Structure formats: C-alpha cells, structure tokens
Amino acid sequence: MGNSFGQAFRIHTFGESHGGAVGVVIDGCPAGHRIDLAYVQEWLDRRRPGQSHLASPRAEADQVECLSGLVDGISLGTPITLVVRNKDMKQDHYADLQDVYRPSHADYTYDKKYGAKAPSGGGRASARETIGRVAAAAVAEQILKALCPSLEVVGFVDRVKDVQADISPIYTRTQVEAHPLRCPDLKAQGPMEKLIIDAKKAGDSVGGTIYCVVRSCPVGLGEPVFDKLEADLAKAMMSLPASKGFEIGLGFASTQLYGSEHNDSFIKVDDRVRTATNRSGGIQGGISNGEDITMRVAFKPVATIFKDQQTVDRQGQELVMKPKAGRHDPCVLPRAVPMVEAMALLCVTDHYLRQLPFEKARGPHTI
Amino acid sequence: MGNSFGQAFRIHTFGESHGGAVGVVIDGCPAGHRIDLAYVQEWLDRRRPGQSHLASPRAEADQVECLSGLVDGISLGTPITLVVRNKDMKQDHYADLQDVYRPSHADYTYDKKYGAKAPSGGGRASARETIGRVAAAAVAEQILKALCPSLEVVGFVDRVKDVQADISPIYTRTQVEAHPLRCPDLKAQGPMEKLIIDAKKAGDSVGGTIYCVVRSCPVGLGEPVFDKLEADLAKAMMSLPASKGFEIGLGFASTQLYGSEHNDSFIKVDDRVRTATNRSGGIQGGISNGEDITMRVAFKPVATIFKDQQTVDRQGQELVMKPKAGRHDPCVLPRAVPMVEAMALLCVTDHYLRQLPFEKARGPHTI
Amino acid sequence: MGNSFGQAFRIHTFGESHGGAVGVVIDGCPAGHRIDLAYVQEWLDRRRPGQSHLASPRAEADQVECLSGLVDGISLGTPITLVVRNKDMKQDHYADLQDVYRPSHADYTYDKKYGAKAPSGGGRASARETIGRVAAAAVAEQILKALCPSLEVVGFVDRVKDVQADISPIYTRTQVEAHPLRCPDLKAQGPMEKLIIDAKKAGDSVGGTIYCVVRSCPVGLGEPVFDKLEADLAKAMMSLPASKGFEIGLGFASTQLYGSEHNDSFIKVDDRVRTATNRSGGIQGGISNGEDITMRVAFKPVATIFKDQQTVDRQGQELVMKPKAGRHDPCVLPRAVPMVEAMALLCVTDHYLRQLPFEKARGPHTI
C-alpha cells in the first residue's frame, strides 16, 4: 500500500524501475478540461535523466502514453492513466550487486519487508518512480491554470552543499530552466557546478536544498487539524527519494527569533487583508492566507558513489563493495526541482479541489 | 475534515478550546489489551498547562473520562472514546479581541474559511486540541509495550533559541521529566530557563527545537512510496501547532556532507545486519531499518506576545492591538515534548499494526 | 475499524450498549449552519425503545448532549460530537447468558474475533449503536434543508411478515408517525399489529420490509464505478442490525420483466428531462436522475425470542437456552424506520457534499 496521494485529486503511481512500465492513474480530475499531453511530455523531459553533463546518462525517451480518461484531449471526469515504458534496462550493470545491500539504499529494508532481492536499480525506491508524480502534476497544473489562473509554482536549487543561492529575487520558471543546474542565481551557478563536477570526478556525491514557492494561492486551502496545508506539503516532500528535511516559511531559522521579530502584522492593501511580512510562509493555523507559500526541502548526497564501501550481502556476509562506474547523478538537485514542484502542485490542486465545496456549502450564519 | 490520523490505529480528535469538551475516538485498537486510564492521565498531566512557572497558568484539571471501548480496563476492539471537559473558560479574557485578527494566529484564515469569528483562545488551532492526540498516544504506548516491549520513544528540548543541548547521551524519559524545561542536559537548563524568563518579562516569546528518538523500532515499518515512515512522521509533526520544520536523521545537516561521509555502512553485529553509523536516522527507502529513528522538529516563537502589534479587525479596519496580560506560554517547547512524543507514538503504532499482516501474508517465494 | 461512514460528510460512531455512552463524531459538516439540538432529540425519540406496546420496554431517556462543533447553535466547520449516556444497564437481566452463544446473535462471531464474552445486550451489535447514526442524520437533514430545501426522505413499514401495505400513495412523515407501527396504510395497520402482538404472546418475533423514498434529489449524485449511489445505499442499509436484503427501484421484481417493460422512457416536462416511469428507482448508471429514489430493505425476524433454543456455550458445551422474559422488540420494523431514513439521509448528504465541487470545477468544454 502507500502508493496513493491526495483526496480530491488522487493519484495512484505504479511501476518498478526495471519492470515493463511506470505510470499513474489520476482519479478526481474534473471533467471538461483540455489536457495537453505535449505539456505532460515537457514535464517528463525536465525530470528525465541524461539532460546534461550534470545528470545520470541513463537514456530513456520517457515517452508518455494516455490509456484512459481523455477523449480528443478533453477530460471525461474518469480516471486518467498515463504510462511510460521502461526501455533501457541494463540489468547487467547491476548483476554483481544482486545480492549486496548497498549502503544507505533501500536494498536491505525492501528485502526484509518484501523478501525481494536487492532490486537492480532500486525498484520502487528509484527516482524513476517519480515519473508518475510528475506526469500527474503536469495534468494538475493545467487544471489549476483553468480554475485559478494566477497561481504558479516555481522551485529552484537553493543550495548545493555549502554554496547558497540568493533567494530574494522573484524568479520565473523560465529563468530556472535556463541553466541545467536549475539555479537561477547567476553568481551561484559556477561554484555549484564546480562542486558537482568535482564530486563526480572523485566518485562522490553532494546534496543540498530546493526552495519552492506557490504564488497567488487562494486563501483557505488546508484542513485542520491533521491535514494542515504545511503538514500535507511536508508529507509530500518527505516522500520524495533522498529528501531528509522540510521547512515552511522561515522554518528552522524562525526558532532563532523572538515572537515580536517573527510575527507577521496584518495590514490592508487595496481592500485586501495581507501581512506586512511573510515569515509564516503563507500558512497560518494550517490554512493558506493568500501570501506566497514558501518552503525548503533538504536532499542528502545520493547514496550511489564510486568508492569502496563496507557492507553486508543477502547471505549475511560482510564484504567490501567495489562499484563499477554506473549511471547515477552525482547530485540529485537539478532533477529534484521538477519533483518538488510536482509535489507542491499535487498538494495544492488536491486542497484546492477539496476546498471548492466550502464556498457553496457555507451557510448564511457567522458567529 | 482533516481531523483523523492513521490507518490501522486511527484517531479522530474533536473539541474546541472553549467549547464543552475536547477528546478523541480511537478506532483500530486491538482487543484484549489492558489499558490503564491512570497512565493516560499521567500523559495529560505532562501536556497540561500550569505545570510550572515556565508555562501558561490556565488552570485546567484535564481529567480524562472513558466513554466507550473498555470494559474493566480491557479493550474490546471497539472505538475507545476519551473525553476531557473544558472548565476554565475565561472568555472575558478575550472579549476585547473578539473581532481582531491576532498576528500570526489562525484568526484570519479560520474566519475566511469557516466564517467563524476570531475564536477566543484559538478554537481548533489552540494547543488544547492536542489533548486528544496525547490521550490516544498514551493508549498507543500501552499497546506497543504489550506487542513490542523494547520499543521506546523519548523526546526532549533540544534547543531554545540559540541555546543548544548536548544530544549525544542516551537520555531516559525520567531524566527528561526531572526538570520542568524537559531538557535533560544539565548544563543547558540554566541558560534556556533564563531565555524564557527574560522573554516572559519582556512580554515576548521564544522558539526552538525538539529532538525525538524511537528506540528498538522493528525493521520494516513504512509503506513506499507516499506513506514512507519519515513522510508520515513529517506530516504528524507538521500538524502540531507552531511547528515550522521537520528533519530525519542528519536532516538539513546531511546536505553539507559528501555521499562518502553520509552513507551508513552495513555491518554485522551478533548475527544481525546493522549500520556502523546512523546518519539516515533509522529509515532507508521509507522503511525502518532497526536503528534508532531520530528526528527534530522546529517550533516558532509563539504568536501570543504582550507588546503592541499592528493588525486589522474583522471589519477591515487597521488598528494597533494592545494585549492585556493573558495566560499563554512564553515558550511552547517544554509542553511540546509530550506532543512530539505523542505524534511519534501514534505514527509508529499505526505503521506497526499495518505491518503485522505482512509477516503472515508473505508467501514462500523470494526473487 | 469499520466504525466510520461517508467521505464528505463523515461520521464515526462509538459506544457499546452497556458501556458509559454511545455517540457520534461528525466530520465535514459545513460551517455557518444553524443546528437545532431539539430536532436531534426528536429523531432520537423516534428511535428510542419503549415508545409503545409494540416495542422494547427498555427505559432510556436517550438525552443528547453536544460536546463540540457548535457555538450558540451554529456549526463551526469542526467535528460535531453528540453523546447519549447509557443509564438503564440491567446487566443482571443477562447474567445467566454471559457465556451462552445466543442463536443468530453476534455473540459467537464477536467472541471469535475480539475475544470478548457474550456482550450483555449485544455490545456494538446492538441496535443501540444506531443512536449515533440517527443523531448524525438529524444534523444531516438540517444541512440538506438549508442547501437543498425541497429534498425529503420518508420511510415506512412496507410489510410485516406477509401483510403488505399499499405503497402507491405519496405518504408524508407526519402520516407515518401518526401510528406507532409507522405504517401509513390504515388498512394494513390492524393486521400488522395483530401479527406482532400474537408473536409477542408466543414469545416469538416477526420480520418484514421497510420502504424508503428520497424525493426531489438533485440530478448527479453518485460516483461511478464503485461508489454508485445505489451501491453506497446498499452498504448503508446492509450495515443496519438485522437487515438481510436491499433493492433499488423495482429491484428483484425487475427480473420478471422484459427490457421493453422495464425501461424508463425519457420525456420532457416543463423544460426538464424526466422519465415517464420510474422503474429504475431514480438512479441510472449509479447517478441520480432527479426522479424519486425508491428502495426497500428486508429485516429478519429478530433473533431474541422467548422459546427454548439449542445452542453452545463459550466452553464448547451444548445446552438448551431457556430465556427469561427480557425487553426486546418482537418486531424491529417500527423502530427501523428512522434508522433506514437515517442511513438514506447520511448517504445522500455525503454524496450531495461530494458533488458540490463538480459544479464549479467543471471546465468549459463538452465533448
């Protein structure tokens, strides 16, 4: 279980890294919307490995096919099934790792839970599983564009190891996509790139953080007390492979301030209640307040490295793993940008569609 | 909606801060277990305000009553309903705040979503809502003690503003409870206490972090890909009032390391596969690996302060709010310790009960 | 588990027949509606035992109390908790049945599943559990009256054993309530009453059917393919104690017709598409079509009788059970009428609130 996400816009992902296909069933997509599969393909291309010298050279076309839910590009209100065939299954790459528990991978825990041998390439724990999420998010974004046109989600690489980008400008997705690093801060790009290339040369890997903002989110998304918007965003992000931390608004930095320094005063701007500052990150009491929703996700340095490592095999024998060169990213961050955006979009779309009934269901009384 | 948590051990909390009662219905508690209500009361007493000079003086007895699910202290397998009456409803305290949106509180967002006026004392956004969670966790802990006796959950105050505790010792809950701060590091207690008392005197508030560890968790809890154990823990923690960040294992700090520095080698200890280090925080691929599950939760400085603040009222008028002295905590951290432990217990119990079928349902083949 | 019903208007019932209280938590009730507790009490009084010489003499006041979710009678959008205390717990009545599996009761199956001894009075399998459902339905009906004023739900006793009422008139609830039998057909009342009283004298019991109609239901409720409106109604009704069958529209009788006799032609009435007949019972393809939703529920003769019966006790000994006079209904049908109406209301309210987003979420295209 655990392969479904969302309530009103609910997705079910399926597929192993090295099985026949990966994909998603989207349940709850409203009827009557035009869904452009070419746009879904654009998203998949952003997520796809082999985009640049910074990423894994695995050569997958990742061509999306729609099996159900659309007629002439229009949503029927029935489940939309999107599938991507797996093609480049170089299982021999992993042949000598079949029985070895790779350190900080899911091999050992999957084996203990499911009795499945070290899944070549990672099985459901592989980043390839995120294809279904990204495809679904590309549909979600089209729905949101129709229902709530001003809303937009932009993520970017915020930090690689200790090289921090300037997050203060209002970056567009076009700016982010202009460089394969997906860091729109021109000054940070050089040092970040050097870190990654040096790590690659050393057979090592680096981590960092992604910053993501949801702009023009309507007031009122989020359902206290357990389905607070930030709680669902946290779950969404922490379900991504290699993510290790999440924060909303000022997050951990907020703990260094006094309340009087952290509180966001309410002000009135053009007849609308807004906040003078946005340290809360656009959510108060678990409900969006109309300001930018800002969050940060931490990604560990990926576990696949090309150095000798101490480990144990399936038979319980200790050994030193001496990996041959494979095709993994030395840094997951650039490809994690569309994944983070995807989860933010899925989460916001889900809450947006949950919220719609409230407006009509609301009775005449206030107290 | 959004008032339920868990799948196999599922809780529904109810109650407003200033209504008749708060409480919880627990669905999925296995039959045949002895549940001690006095132990539930102990947990509620830990969470209760007015425990020390460091906390809110609100004088609630918080006496738990069981309405269903137990006969002679034994669980029937039917829903267990636990209720705490609200008593000390000094609504007049808040009378002059009725129509004012308090900065960084949920007043504005609740009003926009539900059309309910600034809920005196916070409504469902109040920390009082956590009574149901804590009561349910006290039941969960008794079930875990019976089914998985070695498992234990311990949380403590890790940092207040910029005063960091030493987290390296293996603290017991007894050590944590020995001081009202719930920080077991004797050296940190003094500076932390001073920070809080100074903030109180200044009418201000401070935040910080809670560290929490689950010890002796069995291997195999967590359900890829969306219900990864760390994803559910993140959601659990981010649903607590005032929480702003979550991390598992080394979390954000992991992003400063190379993969070769972060990976946890597998070793063999007494015929069991273990890891030489535990930077992953006891979870790999979303599934517990048997090592300590370690996490950290960030709590902002609480929004209630006794200084003048710029804001807007329900009628859209800007004003300066001049709060009289009330009864809130200058620092939520000591009382947040049992809340964090509660959410960890609920999450682990839920996944533990979900996991049980696997052991029997597993077929004879491995691949 | 299994104590929750509904998705958008979701209820969680709790409480054993002979525990402290029974009740319900309602999650998803829209904010801003006036909820009259006196009206909830009216519903509970209809369900209550001891209403007439035809029913069980158990003397429960069944006084409802609201613990959360309302302020000054207005819904807050938070969980509404309604509780009824158990008072008349004559456990000694059942003392000599403690270890006996009463035929066709739930004693044996509950014992095997939960290890709980023959629950005196029936535990969760008792009709007393339905208090929570009925209380929630009384809230649901008030919401529906506000959002969809013309909709109404009326149920009545359709048949007792072999005495069939005339179902062709359009009965009102007032007509149904005019006689304790809750059969509005004046000609059928006498023979039905005689059957029940004779059965009571003989220490026996009788069953029958309830007919229920939902009038002026909007078009569009129901979610293919598994959550078809009739599928959810079937589940709702078959979850009632002692129910053994469900049918929608002509139901089993439809199987005796040719398609040409059964199909409902579409016609136009006052610019609205309607059907010339309503053999389908107001639902087509799992979605309401705007015609009356008509259904029938079969209730077995209740298992509690005052005759000697062969059975087995908890220790596995065969014995003859010689029950003393107790306080059960010889015929559950009159009290089952509000239960059937309650489940219909809960089901329709749930689907109505699920449906609301569709209207706004619908895009501009049709295909």
Next chain:
Amino acid sequence: MGNSFGQAFRIHTFGESHGGAVGVVIDGCPAGHRIDLAYVQEWLDRRRPGQSHLASPRAEADQVECLSGLVDGISLGTPITLVVRNKDMKQDHYADLQDVYRPSHADYTYDKKYGAKAPSGGGRASARETIGRVAAAAVAEQILKALCPSLEVVGFVDRVKDVQADISPIYTRTQVEAHPLRCPDLKAQGPMEKLIIDAKKAGDSVGGTIYCVVRSCPVGLGEPVFDKLEADLAKAMMSLPASKGFEIGLGFASTQLYGSEHNDSFIKVDDRVRTATNRSGGIQGGISNGEDITMRVAFKPVATIFKDQQTVDRQGQELVMKPKAGRHDPCVLPRAVPMVEAMALLCVTDHYLRQLPFEKARGPHTI
C-alpha cells in the same frame, strides 16, 4: 472518484469502453506469491463477450498485459498493473445515437454530471469496465489459494425471468462452466435458453438472479459496524452494471418466517462450533461464522433493446429512437456470473487481509 474498492487489497480500475485500454492497479497484494497471468487470462475469457450464441458478438481478444508488480511471475508487494487494450471500437455503430439519451442507460446522468456526450458504448458505465475487476479477482483468487486453500467461490445463474434453477446441490465451478448459460441445473437450462433466444428474436431482453456461495470462509471476516461483511458484499454487488438487488442468506424470504423458524441453532461438530441450519448465510453481526456465505444478486433486463423507444436528445428534443441491430447481450446473466464471483473474491480477500493482523495483535486478556 469512486474508482477504487477495498482497503487492504485495494483496486483502482480505469478505462472507457471505447478509449485506448481498460485495466486495474492492485495495491496491497502481498509479496512473494506466484501469480499466473494465464489464469488471469482464463478469467477474462469467461467474462469476454462473444463466447456463445447467447452473448454479445463484440469481438475483443481481451489479452491481458502486466505493466508492473511482478518479476518472473512473483509478486513484489508493489502495485500490480494489468491492462487490456480496446480493439474493436466500432464507433460508427453508435454514430446516430451520439446525441440521444438511451432509456435506462447512463447517457443522461453522465451528461448532466460530467458534460460528456452520450458515450458510445457506455463509457465507464459499460460492462467493459468490469475487465479490471475480473483481472484483479483472478489475482485475488491465487492469493487466497495460497493463504487459505480450502476457500472457494462459486456463482451461477439462479433464475432467468421466471425460470428458477434448483440451488440445493453443491455445484462446482466446472459444472457451472459446462454450459454457456452458466446454470448448472440441467433441467433449467433448456427453458432458460429458450427465454433468452426468444427475447433476442423479439429484439428484447430478460433479467434474472445470480446465486453465489463462498465456501470454507474462515470465522472472523467483517468489521462492525459499517464495514460488516454483508454490507461490503452488498456494495460490491450493487456496483455491478445492471444490478438492482442484493440479499444475504434467506434475504427477503427471511421476512416471511418467525424468529423461531429463522434462528440458526449452534451445535458442536467435531469440536467446532457450527450452526445446525444456515439461514443467516454465514454471517452474524457482520462477521463470518464459518458456514457457507450465500447471497443472491438481481440483474434487470438489460436496457439495450431493438424496439422503438420514446426518448429525448441532448438538445432537449423528444424523439422516437429506432435502434439498428447492435452487439449487446439479450441477457447479461451468463457473463455476470464471473463478475459476481469476482466481486465476492475481492471483498473476501480484502477482509481476509484486513483480518490477519488481529490474530497477532490480540492481547492475552479476554473478558
């Protein structure tokens, strides 16, 4: 929404009758079981149209393909995706029905709910949607065979219009499959066949009932109070296209008996508690008691007939529909047999897997 069924063995079906494919994602299938796709194909062949002169001549190969969840035929514990391509899309057959609401079909309600024009062939309301259910059931049956080998599910045609089969013998599936009618009563086959062929000649259709039995079901399946086993079976069956009624055990006939005639006495047989009769149909208090689970499902005469019918088109014009010969069944019953068995299997497998934890989670106390 509404495209998912089950909790522990959860299926998501997708696909329109005339889209690219239909199929199912199965979530919760235990790992380590051998799943034979040839056996899944056998089930699909039983469901497939065009099997005999009694059924629709639509020529679909209905070849199943597995996209995920199996490696070398062994389940991984990850979602199993099974897909059947649509091939024979004779949309022109329906061209002149594009804008006509066919009486007693889902055309009108789907149009009002989703804004989708009269779906040629029925869209999700078509019996073709059941391919996903049947494929999932073929997997479920293999899991059950491994975990609970003696359990078996057998359904058969019980009645066509007014021709009733003798249900007293213990029929095997082999006997049922021996005749395309799927009625194992040799005496009833002739009259039933004549009814169907006569109806076909007359351009008309007939309905009837399916009887289904679950043999050797373990004691303890079913979750009070809403997820009673019979409640979930009722929902399962009433979600099948054209079903109009459901009953468990004696069902509606039970209402004609006195309690003393209906009650099932407990007896002891070979150290096991059993019932002397089985009028309850194997379920008491919502929980299986180990006796045969017996049920009956009513199917209306299918709506597609070849006679003139009064109706309305999408533009609101009344008209007389004069259908040309198409390819539908004059009687859905023979093909409904595997559908009913499939839903029974899905329901029982789901409850069986939900139940497993109870056995281990049960504590030492009984009360």
